[in-house]
Amino acid sequence: MSEPVASPRSESPDAEAELVRRSQAGEWEAFGQLVRRHQSRVFSIVRRLLRRREDVEDVAQQAFAKAYFSLRRFDFRSAFGTWLYRIAVNESYDWLRKKRVRRLVYEADLNDDQLRRLEQIAEEERGEPAPSRRAEASDLVARLLDRISPQDRLLLILKEVEGFSVEEIAEITDMNPNTVKVRMFRARERLAKALERMGRRKGGA
Numbered sequence: 001m002s003e004p005v006a007s008p009r010s011e012s013p014d015a016e017a018e019l020v021r022r023s024q025a026g027e028w029e030a031f032g033q034l035v036r037r038h039q040s041r042v043f044s045i046v047r048r049l050l051r052r053r054e055d056v057e058d059v060a061q062q063a064f065a066k067a068y069f070s071l072r073r074f075d076f077r078s079a080f081g082t083w084l085y086r087i088a089v090n091e092s093y094d095w096l097r098k099k100r101v102r103r104l105v106y107e108a109d110l111n112d113d114q115l116r117r118l119e120q121i122a123e124e125e126r127g128e129p130a131p132s133r134r135a136e137a138s139d140l141v142a143r144l145l146d147r148i149s150p151q152d153r154l155l156l157i158l159k160e161v162e163g164f165s166v167e168e169i170a171e172i173t174d175m176n177p178n179t180v181k182v183r184m185f186r187a188r189e190r191l192a193k194a195l196e197r198m199g200r201r202k203g204g205a
Contacts, residue, residue: 016034020080023071024074035064038081041162045154045158048153049093050096062091070087078171086172156184169184
């Protein structure tokens with residue numbers, strides 16, 4: 001049985017810093033521990049930007065490879081996780097530029113039945129939803145998020161799904177915290193407008 005992997009947020013900063021130093025000294029197993037601690041969140045961030053599984057795996061692996069070969073330049077001015085997530089975000093955007101993706105919509109647009117189902121979930125749910133209902137809602141919300149830009153989606157995902165603070169998001173995205181707040185407000189507005197457009201289409205407008 002493999003040993004349990006600590007959550008990045010529960011990990012002592014000193015313990016993680018020691019793993020980084022050992023990795024910088026060429027200890028591969030130490031870097032492997034860092035990968036295991038952060039791979040879930042790296043894959044989550046990349047997946048929500050790129051959506052297609054085969055692309056996600058490639059880009060996430062590229063992010064870890066770049067982190068490994070750049071590790072000697074890591075200067076501990078930020079948390080290792082923040083530095084790694086920034087690499088993952090940049091690699092995702094590089095992939096998008098290289099592929100010249102027209103739109104980040106790999107799923108079909110929501111049809112009227114799906115829109116009605118999303119409204120039904122919102123109206124009927126009280127308390128903790130059942131796993132099947134939660135999965136259904138998650139899928140429909142993911143399709144809604146595909147209606148906004150990758151940059152807007154990233155900010156919302158980092159804050160609302162991954163639970164990062166504004167300050168952490170600013171470090172990951174290399175933005176000023178006030179800029180993050182403004183863009184996040186605008187991103188929420190765009191998401192609301194996307195939902196409104198869906199509603200108008202449903203109503204036959």
